[in-house]
Amino acid sequence: xxxxxxxxxxxxxWAKPSTKDFDRPLEEEGIASLENLAQAMQKAGTLxxxxxxxASHRTRQTAExxxxxxxxxxxxxxxxTIYSGGAAEYLQSIKNNAGxxxxxxxxxxxxxxxxxxxxxxxxxxxxxARLEAGFPTAALAIIAFDGPLSDxxxxxxxxxxxxxxx
Numbered sequence: 241x242x243x244x245x246x247x248x249x250x251x252x253x254w255a256k257p258s259t260k261d262f263d264r265p266l267e268e269e270g271i272a273s274l275e276n277l278a279q280a281m282q283k284a285g286t287l288x289x290x291x292x293x294x295a296s297h298r299t300r301q302t303a304e305x306x307x308x309x310x311x312x313x314x315x316x317x318x319x320x321t322i323y324s325g326g327a328a329e330y331l332q333s334i335k336n337n338a339g340x341x342x343x344x345x346x347x348x349x350x351x352x353x354x355x356x357x358x359x360x361x362x363x364x365x366x367x368x369a370r371l372e373a374g375f376p377t378a379a380l381a382i383i384a385f386d387g388p389l390s391d392x393x394x395x396x397x398x399x400x401x402x403x404x405x406x
């Protein structure tokens with residue numbers, strides 16, 4: 241059995257004329273959401289062994305703050321295809337980094353939502369309903385698979401959890 245943690249970056253500041261979208265930092269509200277998420281993850285005992293993330297400033301901040309709040313030491317792999325890629329690129333990135341049984345991908349919408357919906361054929365009913373309603377910032381979908389992450393495919397995942405992030 242393996243688990244995939246799909247995390248949308250936390251709430252970021254709006255782009256300013258002098259700031260590129262790629263360089264937008266997190267807002268204080270986003271940082272607080274990550275602190276709450278870390279507490280929930282620790283309580284549930286579900287922690288990633290490795291994190292793959294976009295190179296954007298907000299996803300790097302999201303991963304770094306979450307890891308610090310969790311108090312864990314995990315490998316963080318930056319994949320440049322995640323920033324502008326779609327669900328297919330996200331899926332390929334997961335397969336390319338499937339060495340751990342508990343992998344987190346920190347990415348962007350709409351791709352992260354599209355991938356979560358494609359992977360989950362079934363799941364915890366309240367979580368499925370929340371996922372189908374949208375994938376807000378700092379939201380975490382935890383998806384279980386019977387086999388290794390290298391073998392994941394659309395419709396093969398079970399959504400274990402998709403709590404409200406705030």
